[in-house]
Amino acid sequence: MPKIAVTIDDKKLDVDAGKTILEICRENGIEILTMCHLKGLTDVGACRLCLVEIEGINKLLSACTTKIAANMVIKTQTEKIKRYQNITCELFYAERNHVCSVCVANGKCDLQKLGYKTEMDHIRYPYLFPQCNVDTSHAWYVLDHNRCIMCTRCVRVCAEVEGAHNWNVMNRGNKVRIISDFDTPWGESETCTSCGKCVHACPTGAIWPKAIVQGQLEKKPEMITELIEKRKMNL
Amino acid sequence: MSKKKIATVWLGGCSGCHMSILDIDERILEVAKLADIVKCPIVDGKELPEVDIVLVEGSVTSDEHLREIHHIRKQAKALVALGDCAVTSNITGMRNYFELEDVFEAAYVKAVSNDKKGSVPNHPELLKLRDKVVPLQEVVKVDFVIPGCPPDADTIFYVLFEFLNDRVPNLSEVKKLKYG
Numbered sequence: 001m002p003k004i005a006v007t008i009d010d011k012k013l014d015v016d017a018g019k020t021i022l023e024i025c026r027e028n029g030i031e032i033l034t035m036c037h038l039k040g041l042t043d044v045g046a047c048r049l050c051l052v053e054i055e056g057i058n059k060l061l062s063a064c065t066t067k068i069a070a071n072m073v074i075k076t077q078t079e080k081i082k083r084y085q086n087i088t089c090e091l092f093y094a095e096r097n098h099v100c101s102v103c104v105a106n107g108k109c110d111l112q113k114l115g116y117k118t119e120m121d122h123i124r125y126p127y128l129f130p131q132c133n134v135d136t137s138h139a140w141y142v143l144d145h146n147r148c149i150m151c152t153r154c155v156r157v158c159a160e161v162e163g164a165h166n167w168n169v170m171n172r173g174n175k176v177r178i179i180s181d182f183d184t185p186w187g188e189s190e191t192c193t194s195c196g197k198c199v200h201a202c203p204t205g206a207i208w209p210k211a212i213v214q215g216q217l218e219k220k221p222e223m224i225t226e227l228i229e230k231r232k233m234n235l
Numbered sequence: 236m237s238k239k240k241i242a243t244v245w246l247g248g249c250s251g252c253h254m255s256i257l258d259i260d261e262r263i264l265e266v267a268k269l270a271d272i273v274k275c276p277i278v279d280g281k282e283l284p285e286v287d288i289v290l291v292e293g294s295v296t297s298d299e300h301l302r303e304i305h306h307i308r309k310q311a312k313a314l315v316a317l318g319d320c321a322v323t324s325n326i327t328g329m330r331n332y333f334e335l336e337d338v339f340e341a342a343y344v345k346a347v348s349n350d351k352k353g354s355v356p357n358h359p360e361l362l363k364l365r366d367k368v369v370p371l372q373e374v375v376k377v378d379f380v381i382p383g384c385p386p387d388a389d390t391i392f393y394v395l396f397e398f399l400n401d402r403v404p405n406l407s408e409v410k411k412l413k414y415g
Contacts, residue, residue: 100415
């Protein structure tokens with residue numbers, strides 16, 4: 001792979017061309033917050049946490065969907081970025097009903113960890129308290145819309161890795177929801193193979209196995225990355 | 236240096252945060268050297284006197300809580316929201332997804348344990364629930380928040396001790412941020 005010169009956080013680096021800014025940062029030990037990124041899946045820039053400043057471009061761009069280019073001068077840790085990350089994190093909490101104390105993912109949740117990383121101690125916005133459904137129709141798994149942050153990792157893992165494309169997205173704005181097939185109960189899905197990949201891809205307690213109690217959820221999203229990489233090796 | 240005055244108040248919560256305060260165990264003696272605890276939920280029902288620091292557990296769920304929190308704000312130099320209910324409304328806010336009437340029906344009439352004989356209590360002495368539960372910062376200015384359900388005793392002691400020594404605590408810096 002040809003090498004190009006870039007500057008990230010005042011550090012000059014020779015990096016592979018053709019990769020995204022996020023990939024390059026992770027390879028070089030530069031921490032970038034993400035929720036919707038799962039290594040191996042197509043990046044969509046949904047969560048807006050990986051925003052970076054690039055010299056000469058007057059808006060913030062998401063590191064996961066922006067390809068690195070020669071002579072880019074990138075900043076990842078500015079006050080502006082931190083401010084946006086704080087806002088984004090708080091809006092995740094304000095938009096739906098994230099009650100950590102009754103959640104299966106309590107203590108092992110990526111959204112909680114994000115809160116700690118952005119030093120969020122309270123939410124400055126009024127809570128929306130939307131009425132969200134909980135779909136328990138599947139024999140083994142539950143989908144709880146209260147805890148969903150619309151990262152769409154489940155949608156992508158189902159379409160790209162399992163090839164079933166059971167999950168999709170409907171509506172816009174704060175009415176946006178994950179749906180199974182054409183908005184039918186998950187348990188009646190004709191496409192779902194019950195493989196459980198969406199359960200492990202989900203960064204919060206929105207999708208979880210029934211055989212679990214509060215705070216006991218263990219998710220292994222790295223298993224999905226490993227699977228994708230191993231499939232590539234067989235080709 | 237004169238002793239500071241501190242108080243703790245229990246609004247719409249489960250008292251778990253107060254249990255966590257008790258869990259600071261013998262460190263309460265350290266607190267007692269620096270401050271007098273002038274009011275807590277187990278003393279009689281007098282109004283809150285003027286205090287330096289007040290820890291408020293629970294969210295604002297009723298007209299009585301609303302009156303009380305405004306009074307607390309006037310009396311306290313520093314108002315600390317203690318626990319997830321006070322900070323985010325937490326479990327107490329889970330009724331906000333529904334109409335208040337439906338919540339009453341579900342609890343007092345339709346619940347199986349009521350044997351179909353239940354009715355919604357409406358004695359004039361009872362406090363009136365507000366339509367929506369709100370965390371403290373939506374109705375008064377809050378000076379410091381301690382999230383957690385409940386917050387760890389260590390965290391509570393840390394915050395108290397810092398305030399009593401005229402320092403401003405920083406939960407993130409000491410890795411004591413916790414929700415749930």
